[in-house]
Amino acid sequence: MEKKRLLKGTESIGESAIRSGCTAFYGYPVPTQSDLLEFLAGRETETPGFSVYQSEDPQSAFFMAYGAAAAGGRVMTAVNSIDVPDCIRAVSYFSAADLPLVCVVISQNGPGTGNIYPAQSDTLSLLGGTRLGDGFAPILTPATPSDMAAATYRAFQLAEGHQMPVIILVDAACAQLVETVDFSTVGYREIPARRTPIRGKRGNPKTSLTTLELDIEKMADRKARLEAKKAALLEETPLFKMDDAGDDDAPLLVAFGIAAVQARRAMDALKGEGIACRLFEPLALFPFPEAAFREALEKAGRLFILDMSDGQFDAVIEKYIPESVSVFNFYTTGGAVPRVEQIQSWLQQEIASSH
Amino acid sequence: MDLKFEQIAGFPKSLSETPQHFCPGCTHGVNTRLLAEAIDAMQVSETIVGVCGVGCSALLPDYLDIDMVAAPPGQALSVASGLAHEIGDSGLVFAYVGEGDLYGRGMSTLMHTAIRGEALSVFCANNLNTGMSGGHMSPTSLVGQKTASTPEGKSAVKYGIPIDFTRLLTDIPKTSFIARFKGFTAGDIKKGREYIKRSLLVQKYQRGFTFVEILGICPTNLEMPPTKAVQWVKASTSGIYPSGILKTPEMGRIQ
Numbered sequence: 232m233e234k235k236r237l238l239k240g241t242e243s244i245g246e247s248a249i250r251s252g253c254t255a256f257y258g259y260p261v262p263t264q265s266d267l268l269e270f271l272a273g274r275e276t277e278t279p280g281f282s283v284y285q286s287e288d289p290q291s292a293f294f295m296a297y298g299a300a301a302a303g304g305r306v307m308t309a310v311n312s313i314d315v316p317d318c319i320r321a322v323s324y325f326s327a328a329d330l331p332l333v334c335v336v337i338s339q340n341g342p343g344t345g346n347i348y349p350a351q352s353d354t355l356s357l358l359g360g361t362r363l364g365d366g367f368a369p370i371l372t373p374a375t376p377s378d379m380a381a382a383t384y385r386a387f388q389l390a391e392g393h394q395m396p397v398i399i400l401v402d403a404a405c406a407q408l409v410e411t412v413d414f415s416t417v418g419y420r421e422i423p424a425r426r427t428p429i430r431g432k433r434g435n436p437k438t439s440l441t442t443l444e445l446d447i448e449k450m451a452d453r454k455a456r457l458e459a460k461k462a463a464l465l466e467e468t469p470l471f472k473m474d475d476a477g478d479d480d481a482p483l484l485v486a487f488g489i490a491a492v493q494a495r496r497a498m499d500a501l502k503g504e505g506i507a508c509r510l511f512e513p514l515a516l517f518p519f520p521e522a523a524f525r526e527a528l529e530k531a532g533r534l535f536i537l538d539m540s541d542g543q544f545d546a547v548i549e550k551y552i553p554e555s556v557s558v559f560n561f562y563t564t565g566g567a568v569p570r571v572e573q574i575q576s577w578l579q580q581e582i583a584s585s586h
Numbered sequence: 587m588d589l590k591f592e593q594i595a596g597f598p599k600s601l602s603e604t605p606q607h608f609c610p611g612c613t614h615g616v617n618t619r620l621l622a623e624a625i626d627a628m629q630v631s632e633t634i635v636g637v638c639g640v641g642c643s644a645l646l647p648d649y650l651d652i653d654m655v656a657a658p659p660g661q662a663l664s665v666a667s668g669l670a671h672e673i674g675d676s677g678l679v680f681a682y683v684g685e686g687d688l689y690g691r692g693m694s695t696l697m698h699t700a701i702r703g704e705a706l707s708v709f710c711a712n713n714l715n716t717g718m719s720g721g722h723m724s725p726t727s728l729v730g731q732k733t734a735s736t737p738e739g740k741s742a743v744k745y746g747i748p749i750d751f752t753r754l755l756t757d758i759p760k761t762s763f764i765a766r767f768k769g770f771t772a773g774d775i776k777k778g779r780e781y782i783k784r785s786l787l788v789q790k791y792q793r794g795f796t797f798v799e800i801l802g803i804c805p806t807n808l809e810m811p812p813t814k815a816v817q818w819v820k821a822s823t824s825g826i827y828p829s830g831i832l833k834t835p836e837m838g839r840i841q
């Protein structure tokens with residue numbers, strides 16, 4: 232396989248999935264995520280042991296994946312914002328059944344059918360929704376095609392390692408970013424399967440996989456097992472990027488996805504004008520890289536939050552922000568990506584007035 | 587004189603000894619046994635995987651001594667398809683699902699699974715109501731039938747006239763063996779056992795989508811003693827849900 236390829240975000244996820252040993256992709260075509268289905272369908276014939284299936288609806292894609300995972304498959308699905316409820320329901324079932332799944336969610340603009348422009352308005356529904364019935368799933372938030380390749384491999388490692396569903400959340404703008412991805416930097420190794428697949432008894436005692444549990448104590452045991460898994464997940468290396476162009480007390484920006492990409496561009500432009508900022512980019516919303524964020528905040532008197540929703544990201548991070556820190560927000564909604572000049576002048580103004 | 591005995595009946599190997607939760611007189615018990623007998627007769631207990639739907643069939647994994655996966659509402663055939671994709675020719679996959687689950691929430695999935703021609707044997711337990719939920723109207727409930735959600739009887743004006751869903755499947759090119767039986771008399775049950783076996787056989791050697799509907803009773807929700815429930819179902823469904831083979835791989839659509 233070629234080391235480097237020029238790919239857009241969704242394609243990089245697809246390519247990385249194949250390199251991570253994905254055996255089946257179950258997809259349903261909806262704008263903003265269907266190019267992943269197209270890309271993988273194009274790779275199917277040349278990739279032995281890998282299949283692509285288009286389902287009749289997103290829900291069926293998840294549950295075909297559920298059956299395939301039960302039989303030992305390493306599966307992936309994708310939805311856009313409109314089908315987040317299907318994703319949440321699936322996370323609940325995969326969590327209860329201890330089955331691995333990687334689900335890509337491409338965020339577009341709502342509510343309702345909305346439009347196909349990018350947004351970051353699925354943050355709270357995914358963070359809260361994946362807790363349905365006390366289930367949970369890691370939510371990774373890579374922004375660039377290179378980060379998406381790494382996040383996809385990480386997602387399969389987490390899914391197989393902990394036997395759990397994992398979400399890769401990407402906004403519709405990042406999904407279309409194009410760059411040369413150097414897959415040799417990801418460091419793929421064979422991910423060991425950790426489960427006895429359900430394929431008929433074949434000489435062993437029978438296996439039953441059900442999420443129905445009528446016994447209250449046994450149900451409590453299941454929840455305790457999930458809690459233990461969550462604790463083990465929180466021990467994993469936190470995922471974030473820190474761009475340190477200034478001193479510790481320089482203004483701190485926090486953003487993920489396309490907002491982080493644009494923030495980084497604005498920072499570069501401001502550097503030329505002698506204004507140095509730092510950027511904290513979480514590469515996961517759950518588990519959130521809390522310790523690193525708190526550390527970055529320690530000396531920062533001012534925090535600049537960029538987000539493409541009506542403040543959903545604020546709601547996620549506000550609990551980590553000490554009262555002594557002044558917080559400034561920049562939201563774009565409706566599907567507009569914050570422009571570099573907008574961010575630049577916002578930062579210039581706020582930095583000048585808050586000195 | 588030496589007498590040689592040959593066992594011709596007994597407790598099916600693939601039936602577990604776990605006491606079943608089904609109400610007295612319920613035909614789910616008969617169906618479960620028939621599945622076990624067919625699995626034994628086909629000698630596939632080591633390579634078969636079963637999928638059950640929700641409701642009264644959801645505890646099937648406890649009653650059959652084979653690998654089983656329980657599916658969420660409406661999604662039994664998606665789960666079964668995924669299993670079949672991974673397992674391929676090395677095993678068999680069947681699904682046992684109630685009609686409320688399969689013809690209601692699962693209708694779109696049923697049609698598309700059949701259209702794709704997934705290598706599955708699907709068994710639908712049709713007892714004219716959604717049993718486990720407490721006897722509510724299902725897609726096959728008859729016009730005038732009193733259920734928990736149609737206390738005055740199912741209204742044709744409001745809900746239309748139920749159709750023979752099994753027959754719908756016969757028009758789909760990639761379905762191969764389709765049949766229906768009533769699980770009531772010894773004769774019916776004998777025929778039914780053959781249908782279940784044949785459906786597994788077709789799947790094993792021809793890899794097609796096979797479908798057998800088992801018309802049964804839910805005496806609890808019909809609020810009738812089992813014998814009366816049998817009489818009522820027989821009398822009121824004969825023109826709507828006829829028994830027999832509807833399609834075979836050799837002859838195509840028969841009925």
Ligand code: SF4
Pocket residue numbers: 607608609611612613614642713717718803804805806807
């Ligand atoms: S509720 Fe009806 S279908 Fe369910 S076990 Fe009882 S009799 Fe059988």
